[in-house]
Amino acid sequence: MDKETRKEPIRLSEINFTPILIAFAVVFLTLVIIYLIKKRSPRRTDILLAGLCDSGKTLLYSLLLNGNEVETFTSLKENCGIFQIEDSKSLRIVDLPGHERLRLRLLENYKNSTKAIIYVVDSTTVQKEIRDVADFLYTLLADKALSSLNVLILCNKQDETMAKGKQVVEQLLEKEINVIRKTRTSQLQSVDNSSDKTMYLGKSDKDFDFSQISQKISFAESSAKNKDIEQIISFIKAL
Amino acid sequence: MLDLFTIFTKGGIVLWCFRNINEPFAPSINALIKNILMQERGGSNSYEHNNLTLQYKLDNEFELIFVVAFQKILQLAYIDKFLSDIHLEFRDKYKNELTSQGREFYNFNLSDEFKRILKEAEAWGQVQKSIPRTMRTFDESHKSKKTVDSMIVRKSGDDKSNVNTNKKSVKIVETEKVNAKNDDYDDINGNADNEIALARKKLADKFTKKSPADKKKSPKSSSSSEKKKKTDRVWELNGNSKDAITLDRSKDRPEDIKSDFTHLDKMVGQSIGNIKDIEIEEESSEEEDSDEYEEKETKSQAKKASRSGGMLSMFKGLVGSKSITIEDMQPALDKLRDHLIAKNVATDISQKLCASVAAKLEGKVLGTFDTIAATVKTTLNDSLVQILSPKRRIDILRDCLEAKRNNRPYVMTFCGVNGVGKSTNLAKICFWLIENNFNVLIAACDTFRAGAVEQLRTHTRHLNALHPKEKHGGREMVELYEKGYGKDAAGIAMEAIRYAKEAGIDVVLVDTAGRMQDNEPLMRALAKLIKINEPDLVLFVGEALVGNEAVDQLVKFNQALADHSSMENPHVIDGIVLTKFDTIDDKVGAAISMTYITGQPIVFVGTGQTYTDLKALNARAVVHALMK
Numbered sequence: 001m002d003k004e005t006r007k008e009p010i011r012l013s014e015i016n017f018t019p020i021l022i023a024f025a026v027v028f029l030t031l032v033i034i035y036l037i038k039k040r041s042p043r044r045t046d047i048l049l050a051g052l053c054d055s056g057k058t059l060l061y062s063l064l065l066n067g068n069e070v071e072t073f074t075s076l077k078e079n080c081g082i083f084q085i086e087d088s089k090s091l092r093i094v095d096l097p098g099h100e101r102l103r104l105r106l107l108e109n110y111k112n113s114t115k116a117i118i119y120v121v122d123s124t125t126v127q128k129e130i131r132d133v134a135d136f137l138y139t140l141l142a143d144k145a146l147s148s149l150n151v152l153i154l155c156n157k158q159d160e161t162m163a164k165g166k167q168v169v170e171q172l173l174e175k176e177i178n179v180i181r182k183t184r185t186s187q188l189q190s191v192d193n194s195s196d197k198t199m200y201l202g203k204s205d206k207d208f209d210f211s212q213i214s215q216k217i218s219f220a221e222s223s224a225k226n227k228d229i230e231q232i233i234s235f236i237k238a239l
Numbered sequence: 240m241l242d243l244f245t246i247f248t249k250g251g252i253v254l255w256c257f258r259n260i261n262e263p264f265a266p267s268i269n270a271l272i273k274n275i276l277m278q279e280r281g282g283s284n285s286y287e288h289n290n291l292t293l294q295y296k297l298d299n300e301f302e303l304i305f306v307v308a309f310q311k312i313l314q315l316a317y318i319d320k321f322l323s324d325i326h327l328e329f330r331d332k333y334k335n336e337l338t339s340q341g342r343e344f345y346n347f348n349l350s351d352e353f354k355r356i357l358k359e360a361e362a363w364g365q366v367q368k369s370i371p372r373t374m375r376t377f378d379e380s381h382k383s384k385k386t387v388d389s390m391i392v393r394k395s396g397d398d399k400s401n402v403n404t405n406k407k408s409v410k411i412v413e414t415e416k417v418n419a420k421n422d423d424y425d426d427i428n429g430n431a432d433n434e435i436a437l438a439r440k441k442l443a444d445k446f447t448k449k450s451p452a453d454k455k456k457s458p459k460s461s462s463s464s465e466k467k468k469k470t471d472r473v474w475e476l477n478g479n480s481k482d483a484i485t486l487d488r489s490k491d492r493p494e495d496i497k498s499d500f501t502h503l504d505k506m507v508g509q510s511i512g513n514i515k516d517i518e519i520e521e522e523s524s525e526e527e528d529s530d531e532y533e534e535k536e537t538k539s540q541a542k543k544a545s546r547s548g549g550m551l552s553m554f555k556g557l558v559g560s561k562s563i564t565i566e567d568m569q570p571a572l573d574k575l576r577d578h579l580i581a582k583n584v585a586t587d588i589s590q591k592l593c594a595s596v597a598a599k600l601e602g603k604v605l606g607t608f609d610t611i612a613a614t615v616k617t618t619l620n621d622s623l624v625q626i627l628s629p630k631r632r633i634d635i636l637r638d639c640l641e642a643k644r645n646n647r648p649y650v651m652t653f654c655g656v657n658g659v660g661k662s663t664n665l666a667k668i669c670f671w672l673i674e675n676n677f678n679v680l681i682a683a684c685d686t687f688r689a690g691a692v693e694q695l696r697t698h699t700r701h702l703n704a705l706h707p708k709e710k711h712g713g714r715e716m717v718e719l720y721e722k723g724y725g726k727d728a729a730g731i732a733m734e735a736i737r738y739a740k741e742a743g744i745d746v747v748l749v750d751t752a753g754r755m756q757d758n759e760p761l762m763r764a765l766a767k768l769i770k771i772n773e774p775d776l777v778l779f780v781g782e783a784l785v786g787n788e789a790v791d792q793l794v795k796f797n798q799a800l801a802d803h804s805s806m807e808n809p810h811v812i813d814g815i816v817l818t819k820f821d822t823i824d825d826k827v828g829a830a831i832s833m834t835y836i837t838g839q840p841i842v843f844v845g846t847g848q849t850y851t852d853l854k855a856l857n858a859r860a861v862v863h864a865l866m867k
Contacts, residue, residue: 058251066344074272075251101277101628135632183636186675190857
């Protein structure tokens, strides 16, 4: 037994180094490739449907993706689906829950891959809830990861008689953001010290208006109940 | 009998629905989602809204929710069985459709199965009812489930963890026994001793490690105010009638009106004396924690997962997966619960939180490289962040502006038990409001404690010295509305608000006397104050030092406000001020307990002694400190 297994002493000069070197080269290359793939910033392909609770986001989502009306309840999680644009191009539509407890936590997951935001506003209650509507919109617009995007502010529920038109909503929002940007910047510091001061939107010497900010803002009207969503589709196609 | 049965996704899209009567059910179901599922109260599975009882079941694998609604007066015993039966049936029938893309829009049809299963369940319910109730056997009782071990009362947590580590090492010995059958016993015993010694050492390390963190707390750099000259000490009980004038503090004397502060002091508008970062050496402690479960898990799981994912996460999809059961989670949950309690979260709240996490995860499919411990931990982490995130907008400045526009003052009431810092934090909030150019009226409604009014007067004087009239266009920034002691607090508050309205003051801060939550007459008085004056914000001031007591305080305050107001929708606590946050290092559990009970946000956090030591809460930082 012992005799058979005993080997000739190995001499360094006899070893063929080429396969070892090749192996090393291959491993090295793979690591480099993986590193590059990881490092490359994610492409922005998502369209966010954001807005307060009960503004009709989930219904719009289902209309966009499937074309038919469904019954909906308050969302606990986000809905994601692929929206096909004719020429083999597709975008992902993300329907964010509108509840305060969830929206900011879930927004974190999507904000680096967002291409455009559709901010859905309930036109019937917008006047009463303007402080909340503007507050969330301000949070979105002041986010550094979401600067220089297209934002469509969609005045939904136009089928209702008390619904406000898009000009009215625009005025209301501008006026409200003008106030919010002052109160936001004088907010208390947070306990962990690391908080970056919230961005001040627009020019400080003039009253706020949507043309002053880096995002491209447009307004549209829709009625998810009557399946009137042409303006959204044309917005998405124009991206 | 059932009014509604519906299946919907967690995204909120209804897959299938059965309704008996035509009535809008959406409000009830939305209330269920908002009040139960979003608040991490997932422990029990029923909820009452209006005149309906709703029962639900979660399917975590396919992310579905099954809800049954029926009239509240009905006592239906078969609902649990019905829900689990139809859950299984639905899953079996649409196994493939549920995993595919776009499942939200598939045309599910379940009416036949629904009718059949409902009929079966009803029959089962009838049978159950007819069976006479028998006594439980010993095996069924709770007592049989207790081990002898659990009945022995241990002195402290110290002991308990010691036992745990011992147990663990014993387990390791056993596995070694199997591996090394041929070794002689002496060797094994030696090993065991080593293991125990090692475990002990680790434990000791863990405890000693905490002390440097404590030491890090250094005294705050406070504002440098001029040192006053030493004056003769006057002993309180030593004086005679001549000294009465100097001892009387109820009237301002000329030298008192001069405040030690001037507006030129550095302190104005600056934040000095911030609390230390809740920054932690994350890696080390987390690693240690996970080691303990992972050793237990090695039996069921061959490989140690790399937590961060990395390269292995690419293969996650390729390898088989398993779904989690309650039994699998139990050790991890128990450990996390103990951890939460150690961090000062109230006991029953940590229990409820763990139950809710268990309900959230049961049946979920786990990737091969995810450990149960890690999954449970991240889920709990998310839940905690969710609890601490406010459920409504907090922008007090904005609301003050709104009130100003309507030509009325914005009224905030402070309540709480004795000595938690109501007046101190009221002064800090007052300072913050003045800095933002609101003028404030402080209503001294603590008409009971000696010196309460004087305390507020001193604060007023200092605040006015820091923000003199000249800097604010001749407006007096802070005023005190006082009516002395022994008067009715509700009346004083009402007069103060009326005065503020006439004088055009922007904000009224109402300071109330501290009261024990069990003191019924005082609670009644507080409810009256709130009912009469209808403040915009009722803030509960609680200290971060409390543990289990936090639950009792808040529940009773809320209950008292609701009970004694004799109104349809009583105004209960709608915000929390968490004080003494700088004293607790990383035992931040009170923040969780308080927000969990009321569901209300923590609006302010008091972190020190100076006017600028007022902060807002950062949910992520707190959860980080809690979970480390």
